[in-house]
Amino acid sequence: MNILMVCLGNICRSPIAEGILKDKAAKAGLNWRIESAGTNGFHNGEHPHQLSTKICLQKGIDISKQISRQFVKKDLSEYDLIFAMANDVIFDIQRIAQDEYSEQKVQLFLEPLYPGKLQNVPDPWYGTEKDFVEVYDLIDKACDTIINQYAHLSKSN
Ligand code: 4NP
Numbered sequence: 001m002n003i004l005m006v007c008l009g010n011i012c013r014s015p016i017a018e019g020i021l022k023d024k025a026a027k028a029g030l031n032w033r034i035e036s037a038g039t040n041g042f043h044n045g046e047h048p049h050q051l052s053t054k055i056c057l058q059k060g061i062d063i064s065k066q067i068s069r070q071f072v073k074k075d076l077s078e079y080d081l082i083f084a085m086a087n088d089v090i091f092d093i094q095r096i097a098q099d100e101y102s103e104q105k106v107q108l109f110l111e112p113l114y115p116g117k118l119q120n121v122p123d124p125w126y127g128t129e130k131d132f133v134e135v136y137d138l139i140d141k142a143c144d145t146i147i148n149q150y151a152h153l154s155k156s157n
Pocket of ligand 1: 010125
């Protein structure tokens with residue numbers, strides 16, 4: 001299964017989500033391809049935010065080598081599932097994807113954890129280390145739910 005995590009800059013939230021889900025999928029024996037992208041492209045080519053990297057490393061997850069890239073229309077055909085960190089990211093994905101947009105593939109990242117609540121992962125970009133820790137914990141919880149919800153679909157792929 002191919003999964004794409006998407007936020008605005010691809011330097012704070014989606015790199016954490018990529019790192020955590022990759023770690024959990026590997027530990028669960030799932031051969032998933034998990035990547036991330038950002039809708040605004042402002043940080044193309046950059047490594048994740050230093051606080052995202054630091055918090056992940058404290059949990060044994062190294063995201064330092066990830067490189068930010070912009071979400072593109074072709075991603076709709078490349079991935080089976082596209083998780084948007086927030087509602088504004090969904091609108092951006094719709095704008096970029098145009099006729100390729102798929103309600104089956106694109107969903108809010110917190111939908112499996114909090115169904116029907118339309119909740120966002122808060123953007124920690126202007127925040128403190130505490131905000132990044134809270135974002136990490138929320139993403140970690142949501143990734144557990146995603147593993148539980150989708151593992152049976154793809155034990156072998
Ligand atoms: P992210 O956070 O979407 O979680 O990577 C942001 C990082 C940078 C910007 C916005 C959000 N920015 O506008 O530069």
